[in-house]
Amino acid sequence: MKKAWDETSEHLLRELAPQVLGSVARRFRDFSSAEDAVQEAMLAAYTQWPQEGVPENPRGWLIQVASRRMTDHVRSEISRRARETAVAVDAETIAPFNDMDSDMDPDDTLILLFMCCHPALTSSSAIALTLRAVGGLTTTEIANAFLVPEATMAQRISRAKQSIKASGVPFRLPSPQERVERLPAVLRVLYLIFNEAYASSIGARLQRLDLAREAIRLTRSAKALLPEDGEVAGLLALMLLTDARRAARTGPDEELIPLDKQDRTLWDGAEISEGVELLTAALSKGSVDLYQLQAAIAAVHDEAARSEDTDWPQILALYELLRRMSPSPMVTLNYAIAAAMVHGPSKGLELLKTLDADARLAGHYRLDAVRAHLLEMVGDYQSAIKHYRIAASRTTSIPERNYLMTQAACLAEKEVTRNCTADTQ
Amino acid sequence: MKYILMMNTMRVGHGVPEWPQKDLRAHIAFMMGLNKELRESGELVSAEGLSFPDQAKLVRAGKDGMPITDGVFPESKEFLAGYWIVDVDSPERAYAVAAKASSAPGPGGTPLNMPIEVRPIMSGPPPEIL
Numbered sequence: 001m002k003k004a005w006d007e008t009s010e011h012l013l014r015e016l017a018p019q020v021l022g023s024v025a026r027r028f029r030d031f032s033s034a035e036d037a038v039q040e041a042m043l044a045a046y047t048q049w050p051q052e053g054v055p056e057n058p059r060g061w062l063i064q065v066a067s068r069r070m071t072d073h074v075r076s077e078i079s080r081r082a083r084e085t086a087v088a089v090d091a092e093t094i095a096p097f098n099d100m101d102s103d104m105d106p107d108d109t110l111i112l113l114f115m116c117c118h119p120a121l122t123s124s125s126a127i128a129l130t131l132r133a134v135g136g137l138t139t140t141e142i143a144n145a146f147l148v149p150e151a152t153m154a155q156r157i158s159r160a161k162q163s164i165k166a167s168g169v170p171f172r173l174p175s176p177q178e179r180v181e182r183l184p185a186v187l188r189v190l191y192l193i194f195n196e197a198y199a200s201s202i203g204a205r206l207q208r209l210d211l212a213r214e215a216i217r218l219t220r221s222a223k224a225l226l227p228e229d230g231e232v233a234g235l236l237a238l239m240l241l242t243d244a245r246r247a248a249r250t251g252p253d254e255e256l257i258p259l260d261k262q263d264r265t266l267w268d269g270a271e272i273s274e275g276v277e278l279l280t281a282a283l284s285k286g287s288v289d290l291y292q293l294q295a296a297i298a299a300v301h302d303e304a305a306r307s308e309d310t311d312w313p314q315i316l317a318l319y320e321l322l323r324r325m326s327p328s329p330m331v332t333l334n335y336a337i338a339a340a341m342v343h344g345p346s347k348g349l350e351l352l353k354t355l356d357a358d359a360r361l362a363g364h365y366r367l368d369a370v371r372a373h374l375l376e377m378v379g380d381y382q383s384a385i386k387h388y389r390i391a392a393s394r395t396t397s398i399p400e401r402n403y404l405m406t407q408a409a410c411l412a413e414k415e416v417t418r419n420c421t422a423d424t425q
Numbered sequence: 426m427k428y429i430l431m432m433n434t435m436r437v438g439h440g441v442p443e444w445p446q447k448d449l450r451a452h453i454a455f456m457m458g459l460n461k462e463l464r465e466s467g468e469l470v471s472a473e474g475l476s477f478p479d480q481a482k483l484v485r486a487g488k489d490g491m492p493i494t495d496g497v498f499p500e501s502k503e504f505l506a507g508y509w510i511v512d513v514d515s516p517e518r519a520y521a522v523a524a525k526a527s528s529a530p531g532p533g534g535t536p537l538n539m540p541i542e543v544r545p546i547m548s549g550p551p552p553e554i555l
Contacts, residue, residue: 147471253457395476402449405449
C-alpha cells in the first residue's frame with residue numbers, strides 16, 4: 001500500500017538521502033557518481049511521490065532508482081573506455097546487488113558527514129556538499145538559500161567532490177584518532193550552516209528553505225551518532241538556545257530587535273528546555289569546551305524572564321572562562337559588555353581601550369557599536385551618536401545598519417526632548 | 426528584458442544619512458515596500474544594498490599579477506548605494522520603477538528624487554529567424 005504524500009514525506013526523503021547514498025557509494029565504490037545518482041533519485045521522488053504516493057519501502061525505491069542510474073553510468077563508462085583503450089574493465093567494479101536492506105549501515109551518515117566536511121575543502125564547498133549529500137537537499141534548494149545561480153552551486157558541489165577524490169579519503173569511518181582530529185571541522189561546517197541562516201540577506205530569508213532548521217537537524221543526527229561526545233551536544237544546545245529567540249529577533253519590517261528589547265513571550269520554550277537539558281547533561285561529564293560555554297551564556301540569557309532579570313555576574317564569569325580558554329578580541333568585546341552590566345559602563349569602556357590597538361579588530365563595526373552602546377549608557381550622547389554612525393557605515397548587514405542608524409537618530413532626538421521613541425515602541 | 430537600476434547617493438560624513446528617526450524609518454519602510462512590490466509583481470531579479478564607501482577598495486593587478494589595493498577616495502562625492510535588477514516588459518516600465526525608487530522619502534518626508542541610472546542588461550544571441 002502506498003502512503004499519500006504529506007508534509008512528513010519531504011522530511012522522510014531528506015532523512016533517507018544519506019542512508020541511500022551510503023549504501024550506493026559502498027556498493028559501487030564511487031562516492032562522486034553515487035552522489036549524483038542519489039540526487040537524481042531524489043528528484044525523481046520529488047516528481048513521482050506527490051502524484052503516485054510514497055512507496056511502501058521508500059528507501060528501497062530510492063536505492064533501486066539510484067543504482068539503476070549508477071549501472072547506466074558504469075556501463076557507459078565501460079563502453080567509453082573500451083572504445084578508447086580496448087581494455088576490459090574489471091567486472092568487480094560492480095558489487096553484486098543482493099538484498100536491498102542488508103547493507104544498510106547507520107554509520108553511513110557519519111562517514112558522509114566526515115567526508116563532506118573534509119579539511120581539504122573550502123568552507124563554502126563543504127557547506128554545499130554537506131547540505132546535498134548528508135542533508136538530502138536539492139541543488140536548487142541550496143542555490144536559492146545562498147542566493148546564487150543553480151549552475152554556480154552545482155559547480156561548487158562538483159568541485160568539492162573532485163577535491164575529495166583527489167584527497168584519496170576512503171569511504172569508511174575515520175579511525176578514533178582521526179575522528180578526534182577531524183570532528184572540529186565537521187562541527188564548524190554545521191555551525192556555519194546555522195550562522196548562514198542569520199547572516200543571509202533579506203531576500204534569502206524569504207526563501208523556502210530554512211537553513212537554521214537544517215543545521216539543527218544535521219547536528220541532531222550527528223548527536224545521535226556520537227551520543228557520548230560533549231562537543232556535539234554543546235553545539236546542538238548552542239543552536240537550540242539561539243534559535244529559540246528567532247521569532248523575537250526581528251520586527252514586522254524585518255528590523256533588528258536587540259536582546260534587551262525583545263518580547264520574551266515569543267521565545268520558543270521547548271527549544272530552550274531541550275537546549276538546557278542537553279547542556280546540563282554535557283556539562284555533568286566534566287570537561288568544558290567552547291561550544292558548551294557559548295551555549296551556557298545563551299542559556300543564562302534565555303532563562304531570564306525579563307531583561308533586567310539577566311544574571312550578568314554569571315555571564316561575566318562565563319566570558320572570563322571563555323577568554324582564558326580561547327582568547328580573541330571578539331570574546332573580549334563581549335566580556336566588556338558583561339563587565340559594563342556588572343561593574344558599570346566605565347569599566348566596559350576601559351576594557352575596550354585595550355582593543356583599539358588590536359589589528360584583528362581594526363575597523364570592525366562591532367567595536368564601534370559596543371563603544372556607542374556603552375557611551376550611551378554613561379550618557380555621553382554626542383560620542384555615542386558618532387560611534388553608532390561609524391558602526392553603521394562599517395557593517396555589511398542591512399538590518400544591522402538600519403538599526404545602528406536609527407539608534408543614532410534616536411539619541412540625537414533624546415538630546416533635545418529627553419524622549420526616544422525607540423525605547424517605547 | 427532586463428534592466429539594472431543603479432541608485433547613486435551623495436556622500437555625507439560617514440555616508441550614513443543623519444536624518445531624524447521618523448524620516449529614517451519612513452525611508453527604510455519605503456524601500457522595503459518597493460522590494461516587496463517588485464517581488465510580488467514577478468519583476469524582481471535581484472536587489473542589493475552596498476556597504477558604504479568606507480569598505481571600498483580600488484584594486485589593480487600589479488606586474489606580478491598580485492592585487493594592489495588603494496584606499497577610497499574622499500573626493501568622489503557620489504557613490505553607488507545599491508541596485509535593482511528587474512525583468513520587465515518595456516523600457517517604460519523600468520523607468521517607472523526607477524522613478525518610484527527615486528521618490529523615496531528623505532528628511533521631512535520630502536521625496537529625495539535621487540538620480541537612478543537605468544541601463545539595459547546585455548542578453549544572449551537573438552533567436553535565429555528562418
